[in-house]
Amino acid sequence: MNSLFSVYDIYDDLISRRVNSSDAEKFADLCPCPCNGVGWGVIWGMISFVFLCGAMYLGLVILS
Numbered sequence: 001m002n003s004l005f006s007v008y009d010i011y012d013d014l015i016s017r018r019v020n021s022s023d024a025e026k027f028a029d030l031c032p033c034p035c036n037g038v039g040w041g042v043i044w045g046m047i048s049f050v051f052l053c054g055a056m057y058l059g060l061v062i063l064s
Contacts, residue, residue, distance in 0.1 A: 003052040010048055014041025 014024045015038055024044070025037035035043070 003048065003055055007045060007048050007052055010041060010045040014038065015045065 014022055018038065020037075022037055024040040028035055028037050028040055031040075
């Protein structure tokens with residue numbers, strides 16, 4: 001449930017509504033990459049979603 005909330009929170013805070021004081025915007029200012037805060041939100045969201053899927057897969061394999 002914690003991973004699921006993490007994916008939702010990343011989507012809510014960084015992708016669906018734009019906040020100029022968010023961590024992603026601050027990171028985008030420091031990073032030389034041309035991504036903005038929404039781009040970093042998508043990247044972080046995909047990483048979090050991959051970990052959520054991996055945890056669900058491992059949970060199903062261990063419990064079966």
